[in-house]
Amino acid sequence: MNEMEIYSIYKDYFANSMLPYIKCKNCDYSFYYPRNRCPQCGSDKIEIKKSSGTGEIYSYTVFNNSIWAIVSFPEGFRLYMNIDSAGEPDVGKKIKIKFIDGRPYGSC
Amino acid sequence: MIKGFAEAVYKKYDGTAYDLMNEALEKALNMAGIQRSDIQGFITTFLPGIFDGNIFLHFFPDQLCGYLGINPKYIDSLDYGGPSVLAGLYRAEKLIKYEGLDNILLLFGGKGSLVRQTRETVDSYENLYDGVTNTPYKQLLSGYSYKNPLSDYALVAQRHKKIYGTADEDRARLMVKQRKNGNDSGYSMFTGDISVDDVLSSPVISSPLHLLEIVYPVDGFHAFIVSKSPGKLRPVKIKKYGEAHWSKLPPELEEIMITPASESSRNFRDEIKHCDAYELYDSFSITVILQLEDTGIIKKGEFGKFIEKTDISSSGDMPLNTGGGSINRGQPAYMSGSVLLYESLLQLNGMAKNQVRDINSVFINGIGGWSRNHSVSMILGD
Numbered sequence: 001m002n003e004m005e006i007y008s009i010y011k012d013y014f015a016n017s018m019l020p021y022i023k024c025k026n027c028d029y030s031f032y033y034p035r036n037r038c039p040q041c042g043s044d045k046i047e048i049k050k051s052s053g054t055g056e057i058y059s060y061t062v063f064n065n066s067i068w069a070i071v072s073f074p075e076g077f078r079l080y081m082n083i084d085s086a087g088e089p090d091v092g093k094k095i096k097i098k099f100i101d102g103r104p105y106g107s108c
Numbered sequence: 109m110i111k112g113f114a115e116a117v118y119k120k121y122d123g124t125a126y127d128l129m130n131e132a133l134e135k136a137l138n139m140a141g142i143q144r145s146d147i148q149g150f151i152t153t154f155l156p157g158i159f160d161g162n163i164f165l166h167f168f169p170d171q172l173c174g175y176l177g178i179n180p181k182y183i184d185s186l187d188y189g190g191p192s193v194l195a196g197l198y199r200a201e202k203l204i205k206y207e208g209l210d211n212i213l214l215l216f217g218g219k220g221s222l223v224r225q226t227r228e229t230v231d232s233y234e235n236l237y238d239g240v241t242n243t244p245y246k247q248l249l250s251g252y253s254y255k256n257p258l259s260d261y262a263l264v265a266q267r268h269k270k271i272y273g274t275a276d277e278d279r280a281r282l283m284v285k286q287r288k289n290g291n292d293s294g295y296s297m298f299t300g301d302i303s304v305d306d307v308l309s310s311p312v313i314s315s316p317l318h319l320l321e322i323v324y325p326v327d328g329f330h331a332f333i334v335s336k337s338p339g340k341l342r343p344v345k346i347k348k349y350g351e352a353h354w355s356k357l358p359p360e361l362e363e364i365m366i367t368p369a370s371e372s373s374r375n376f377r378d379e380i381k382h383c384d385a386y387e388l389y390d391s392f393s394i395t396v397i398l399q400l401e402d403t404g405i406i407k408k409g410e411f412g413k414f415i416e417k418t419d420i421s422s423s424g425d426m427p428l429n430t431g432g433g434s435i436n437r438g439q440p441a442y443m444s445g446s447v448l449l450y451e452s453l454l455q456l457n458g459m460a461k462n463q464v465r466d467i468n469s470v471f472i473n474g475i476g477g478w479s480r481n482h483s484v485s486m487i488l489g490d
Contacts, residue, residue, distance in 0.1 A: 080249065
């Protein structure tokens with residue numbers, strides 16, 4: 001899998017309201033930000049998998065009336081995203097993923 | 109050893125970055141008592157947007173040498189953000205010791221006001237230009253509302269608050285004490301007494317960080333001339349040194365509250381505890397706290413107690429950011445490393461208005477780059 005293929009598969013996942021991540025079959029490391037080799041062990045034995053889409057807020061900040069956060073997922077990776085302000089954000093609070101314009105957002 | 113050092117810092121400078129850089133250089137040459145033709149090495153850094161708004165300059169260090177009229181035998185540009193100048197000092201000492209060069213010029217700065225006016229931050233500057241990408245992951249990052257480095261440090265401060273109970277008041281107390289140092293230093297850009305309430309009632313820019321705990325980018329350059337002899341100055345050199353580079357996006361760090369300062373300071377923790385003054389990078393209040401923890405000065409979670417009982421003034425039990433830090437001096441071109449080094453040299457040479465008595469060593473820690481990926485720790489002394 002090269003980098004462009006990864007982005008193209010990610011796009012398909014997003015279009016189907018699924019959150020993808022990459023798992024290294026050699027060392028088990030999970031990551032979200034695309035590379036064609038595992039940043040932990042260098043292996044190219046990587047696969048794209050589907051996350052449960054339920055994570056928790058690792059940290060957040062309210063800026064310009066929007067909430068910017070790092071969210072942890074149980075599959076062992078984290079990513080940046082905006083989360084909606086329906087509920088009060090807090091470190092450790094559960095969020096669910098939703099998709100707007102082909103982009104993942106969190107909802108708490 | 110440092111033979112000459114100077115700054116040219118303005119809130120908003122009406123001339124070009126090139127004029128400004130020449131002003132700092134001329135002052136440093138005067139102090140060192142040397143000519144431009146004596147400069148044998150040149151080290152600088154380029155940060156997009158800060159050279160008269162340029163996102164890019166072709167062969168940047170070479171362009172500067174040509175403009176300044178210097179002909180060094182060694183030219184380099186370091187790309188570690190805030191601590192670049194500190195890493196430059198280390199490399200300059202090596203060039204003198206092992207390559208036999210003399211008079212290495214470290215020239216760092218630019219015009220922060222130009223980026224400021226765009227209402228973007230230095231890391232979000234890419235949003236102004238099509239075809240400019242700051243990171244390989246831009247596709248998955250753009251479109252969101254972040255403004256690094258501000259949002260990045262806000263995330264750290266928020267988590268620190270939750271996990272270690274570091275209250276807004278604790279961070280505010282540090283800002284009050286640093287302002288007092290700034291007032292006493294006689295060269296602070298932001299002056300006047302402030303209270304904990306003043307900090308807490310200033311606008312929350314990116315929660316939990318308030319306006320008065322965020323550095324203000326200004327226009328300015330610093331020039332340092334590193335030489336075989338100290339000239340008229342004290343023979344100050346690097347006594348202990350470490351640098352660390354953690355090239356990771358914060359979501360991929362094991363823990364965002366731990367910085368590479370924990371690695372760059374690892375080999376001389378005991379010596380750090382016995383320094384006479386401390387100059388710690390202060391892009392935000394939380395930045396200082398992280399370095400106090402990661403260099404072993406305090407334990408994680410003890411900052412509240414520490415800042416309540418510690419006198420950080422130049423006559424106090426632990427002189428810290430004695431010039432007021434860059435929070436009060438202003439941050440030339442989004443990089444504070446030079447502000448720390450300049451204040452350290454004032455103190456070590458007995459040139460400070462709020463002089464630390466009997467000072468023989470200063471611990472400096474710089475942190476910066478994309479997120480918090482680079483750290484330089486050093487003890488300066490003679």
